[in-house]
Amino acid sequence: MLSVLVADDQDLFRAAFAAILNGQDDMTVVGEAADGAAAVRVAHELRPDVVVMDVRMPAMNGIEATERICAALPSRVLVLTMFDLDEYVYDALRAGASGFLLKDIRRDELAQAVRVVAAGDSLLAPAVTRRLVEDLVRRPSHGVVPRLTARLRQLTAREAETLRLVARGLSNAEIAAALVVTEHTVKTHVSHVLTKLGLRDRVQAVVFAYESGLVAPGSSQE
Known part of the structure; x- marks a missing residue:
């Protein structure tokens, strides 16, 4: 059984993701966090297999939280974001995130993404790959x-x-x-x-x- 921590500052998203993942036969949501600092603290306490991480959160953003979790724990991080509002793709990947998807994915895609990341693989939405390349183009060489x-x-x-x-x-x-x-x-x-x-x-x-x-x-x- 895969253990999952859901970190998102929006109650609606957090509840929806938790409900979707708890509805799977092979995974359970062991904890939730409403900000990045809480995500780091709860991850250390529960040591989940996968952390589903929002990017923009109070107290500590998802990028810093991802970096801290990946540096100290074997937990894998799957970043979910609204994307069009975020400029953090590259930084999230460098921080150690194993996946980066958009929040408009289907419920079956979310569950499968958690399985893929937990298995040690990684995934990027095609649009995310394009954004990564665009970000690299903009950066000074x-x-x-x-x-x-x-x-x-x-x-x-x-x-x-x-x-x-x-x-x-x-x-x-x-x-x-x-x-x-x-x-x-x-x-x-x-x-x-x-x-x-x-x-x-x-x-x-x-x-x-x-x-x-x-x-x-x-x-x-x-």
């Missing part, structure tokens, strides 16, 4: 960090290509089709990439791909 370039050299050519496709937002099935290999092979490549680069999940892999210069902001996302 300070050149590729040599340390990151050196880490890239640890990858084989096929692993580097897999990382490039992951950064473009392709699923394992789409990468398999592009490389003409099986999905199992793609999963193996992704696993090797994460291990060699010391990354937590696919979300961090996307950030690394752009920061290292493997993928250039503004390049085709098709």
